[in-house]
Amino acid sequence: MRAYNFCAGPAALPTAVLEKAQAEMLDWQGKGLSIMEMSHRSADYVAVAEKAEADLRKLMNIPENYKVLFLQGGASLQFSAIPLNLLGKNSKADYIHTGIWSEKALKEAQRYGDINVVEAGTTVDGKLAIKDQSEWNLSADAAYVHYADNETIGGIQFANIPETDKPLVADLSSSILSAPIDVSKFGLIYAGAQKNIGPAGLTIVIVRDDLLDQAKAEIPSILKYSAQAKNDSMVNTPSTYAWYLSGLVFEWLLAQGGVEAIHKANLAKAELLYSYIDSSDFYANPIAKENRSIMNVPFTLAKPELEKQFLKEAEEHHLLNLAGHRSVGGMRASIYNAVPLEGVQALVDFMDDFAKRNA
Amino acid sequence: MRAYNFCAGPAALPTAVLEKAQAEMLDWQGKGLSIMEMSHRSADYVAVAEKAEADLRKLMNIPENYKVLFLQGGASLQFSAIPLNLLGKNSKADYIHTGIWSEKALKEAQRYGDINVVEAGTTVDGKLAIKDQSEWNLSADAAYVHYADNETIGGIQFANIPETDKPLVADLSSSILSAPIDVSKFGLIYAGAQKNIGPAGLTIVIVRDDLLDQAKAEIPSILKYSAQAKNDSMVNTPSTYAWYLSGLVFEWLLAQGGVEAIHKANLAKAELLYSYIDSSDFYANPIAKENRSIMNVPFTLAKPELEKQFLKEAEEHHLLNLAGHRSVGGMRASIYNAVPLEGVQALVDFMDDFAKRNA
Numbered sequence: 082m083r084a085y086n087f088c089a090g091p092a093a094l095p096t097a098v099l100e101k102a103q104a105e106m107l108d109w110q111g112k113g114l115s116i117m118e119m120s121h122r123s124a125d126y127v128a129v130a131e132k133a134e135a136d137l138r139k140l141m142n143i144p145e146n147y148k149v150l151f152l153q154g155g156a157s158l159q160f161s162a163i164p165l166n167l168l169g170k171n172s173k174a175d176y177i178h179t180g181i182w183s184e185k186a187l188k189e190a191q192r193y194g195d196i197n198v199v200e201a202g203t204t205v206d207g208k209l210a211i212k213d214q215s216e217w218n219l220s221a222d223a224a225y226v227h228y229a230d231n232e233t234i235g236g237i238q239f240a241n242i243p244e245t246d247k248p249l250v251a252d253l254s255s256s257i258l259s260a261p262i263d264v265s266k267f268g269l270i271y272a273g274a275q276k277n278i279g280p281a282g283l284t285i286v287i288v289r290d291d292l293l294d295q296a297k298a299e300i301p302s303i304l305k306y307s308a309q310a311k312n313d314s315m316v317n318t319p320s321t322y323a324w325y326l327s328g329l330v331f332e333w334l335l336a337q338g339g340v341e342a343i344h345k346a347n348l349a350k351a352e353l354l355y356s357y358i359d360s361s362d363f364y365a366n367p368i369a370k371e372n373r374s375i376m377n378v379p380f381t382l383a384k385p386e387l388e389k390q391f392l393k394e395a396e397e398h399h400l401l402n403l404a405g406h407r408s409v410g411g412m413r414a415s416i417y418n419a420v421p422l423e424g425v426q427a428l429v430d431f432m433d434d435f436a437k438r439n440a
Numbered sequence: 441m442r443a444y445n446f447c448a449g450p451a452a453l454p455t456a457v458l459e460k461a462q463a464e465m466l467d468w469q470g471k472g473l474s475i476m477e478m479s480h481r482s483a484d485y486v487a488v489a490e491k492a493e494a495d496l497r498k499l500m501n502i503p504e505n506y507k508v509l510f511l512q513g514g515a516s517l518q519f520s521a522i523p524l525n526l527l528g529k530n531s532k533a534d535y536i537h538t539g540i541w542s543e544k545a546l547k548e549a550q551r552y553g554d555i556n557v558v559e560a561g562t563t564v565d566g567k568l569a570i571k572d573q574s575e576w577n578l579s580a581d582a583a584y585v586h587y588a589d590n591e592t593i594g595g596i597q598f599a600n601i602p603e604t605d606k607p608l609v610a611d612l613s614s615s616i617l618s619a620p621i622d623v624s625k626f627g628l629i630y631a632g633a634q635k636n637i638g639p640a641g642l643t644i645v646i647v648r649d650d651l652l653d654q655a656k657a658e659i660p661s662i663l664k665y666s667a668q669a670k671n672d673s674m675v676n677t678p679s680t681y682a683w684y685l686s687g688l689v690f691e692w693l694l695a696q697g698g699v700e701a702i703h704k705a706n707l708a709k710a711e712l713l714y715s716y717i718d719s720s721d722f723y724a725n726p727i728a729k730e731n732r733s734i735m736n737v738p739f740t741l742a743k744p745e746l747e748k749q750f751l752k753e754a755e756e757h758h759l760l761n762l763a764g765h766r767s768v769g770g771m772r773a774s775i776y777n778a779v780p781l782e783g784v785q786a787l788v789d790f791m792d793d794f795a796k797r798n799a
Contacts, residue, residue: 086477088477090677091477094474094477103462106461113442118453155512157676158662189660189661192658192660281681282512303517317515320641320679322639322682323641402479
């Protein structure tokens, strides 16, 4: 049986998607071979790749003056690719620091340029929050402004898209496709696939046309946005199976009613879990309400010595991967698109039972 | 039904491997989730990853002073990573030029250093061949010597490993695991997975310990061999499903009797196909015998106007992907490890029938 999987990533995929992939694993559409055994330049595969892009464009309402790239290397390789493509020599960028992932991005960028770090973390009534933009020391001459919309480890998320007249660059790895966003507000959006898109090994980059040709120095061809755009993300062999699986996820999302519908479902899941935590004396979430992530819900137990017991019993109830990130400890429930409301209800029921037995 | 798939890459995988992956797609080992839905840091996944590495070490008899890395980005990203890691400022490398892939590697390397291009192509009795090493103009002061063992597009392969006292760097993308090699002769071996290893989206790098810390400048962390080695190829989330599938391929290879056994099978397949081509007036292979690839067999028809007809009829006989690379035309049969002797026999039977009907 399939368990409820709260892993932060690589994360749960829709069961219907895995069933479809399973059914056509050995013989895709009666062609006598697996989709992963096909040339990426074959007509059949190119049609799959193009359909995935078209569906993603539909789901996110991506304007025509943006390219959508299906790349390898993870968001972490984009931490380098972004400054390498967008920063000129001695030029500056603003990086908003709100947690571990935005810190990784800015540390990598510091190898290549003058990075203005905007410390945006604060506390409100003892809870972690993101400072109002009026308190940020943004540069007048930044080539771009970078932020991570949702900090997967901390469970802290921006309530709004930052306002800037500079190109806005966003790491949406753990929030893409969870809620509608206005792509036209961004210069570049990137996301590792392994949360809301598909399996690990694929990275989506959505980049406005005017930012494609900014690379000033010699950078690896594979990292060059202009080269990848010109070659439909096939400067070399892409991660074909991950791309195909992502296409199946996009089809599934469209069948659910698209991003608006999944957003409603995500809000219901988050509301259920947060309101239970808030109502409990046994559990606590450290984030101010306005900045709570709707995807990653960290929580602590009043008796931290029971954490192992909690995880063990949860697993017996088919509730998997609830341990917090190794760097912060505690618990974390990642409730991405593929985690159904029933899964969150089962988690809340278990948490409540566990709390009563251990109060 | 499964066809015989002669695709140059992404290429055929063993049917038994796909069947195993299919069976555990939704529920890996009764854990209630797919292997691709697991954290790469979970004990279950790490065991899968480590087993794959151990099996590859066994298959290739990799000495202990070599690290094995499971990376993303394809061999083409290694075209940049190799000079970025191994070349100091103003330092030199020798690149042996034998075809399209070794040319791509050297063109990328030219962005980062002083590249001495060794033109090693020649003709012998009108057939393409690789010059004897005594005719190469190798540098006295090269940081390393690079070559592509097997040119996937041209179907030309080195008869021997080049001799050098410099670190030898080899692109084995289309020949790795096809025949035994002495890893200790190399400084670094790299290979895209999508021929003899697994699906696209994974790249294997086997690198001698003393070459790990050569990077002189700031290079992306994801490309830095020392960082990847220190983190067991998990500086960030690796291509977990491709890694798992490659592990299944390694298990399959061990069950076949390892690389020695598959090499015998490969020689039999190549002998069958080449000797048929040589015996025919209708087909021709352009490569000198000593340098014929045992993996990629290009051939031409005496009547090139029949190529489309040949491909159409081959497909009707469940013999797929025999068109040559778009840059060279003609035909090409890639007969990697996963293509069985019966597949090559079926191809030869079809070729013979086609030739008789169209002589």
